[in-house]
Amino acid sequence: MTKLGRQLGIGPTDNTSDQRTPRKRLRLIPAAARESFVPYLPARVLSRQNEWDMTRISPDLTRADGIPIEVTGTVRTESGRPLRNTLLEIWNANHYGRYRHVEDHSGLKLDDRFLGMGRVLTDDDGNYRFWTISPGAYLARPDIGRWRPKHIHLSVSGGSARLVTQMYFPDEPNNATDPMAILMGDAFERNIGKPYDTPGIDVEKGFRFNIVVGGRNATFFE
């Protein structure tokens, strides 16, 4: 197959990145078209109470298996301006490395007390916070024995734009061989949550993950 004008390198063992990589140079849709064709619904009407705490399905139920953690951060523009009322959608595998999803054929254990999805909004200063269960790593490619290190998927929506990224964890054995981490190169460091202690709140550990949606120091988006 001829590969004209490829924009991205391809991870060495990712057999889907080839199909997902644009074959032609991307062109920006004119601003007038972006604004006129996209329905705009304020993000605050979408999220419900308690979605910030993914460690339990509802406040009256017991917690899911595994280690409860907090993730906090600030969402900013390229120039450092905080983005308020920005919708973050979060999903991660359960303690055993299993997603509650029809396409997860791993056979790993499902946890009835873990949904694995949540939504939060940034506040007036661009800050967000949620709790979840520390995800298990999972064997993404049994055919070649390739694991995905622990990670949390995050989607950031504002206006008509949606960006999707992943937060990694420090010092994980499979970070170095992860195809997405390899694509990120030096920028990988920015996609690793920075650990902090959480005295006085009901989680074991916190991770700081600041998101920048553009510019030289942007978070790596898929």
Ligand SMILES: [Fe+2]
């Ligand atoms: Fe994943």
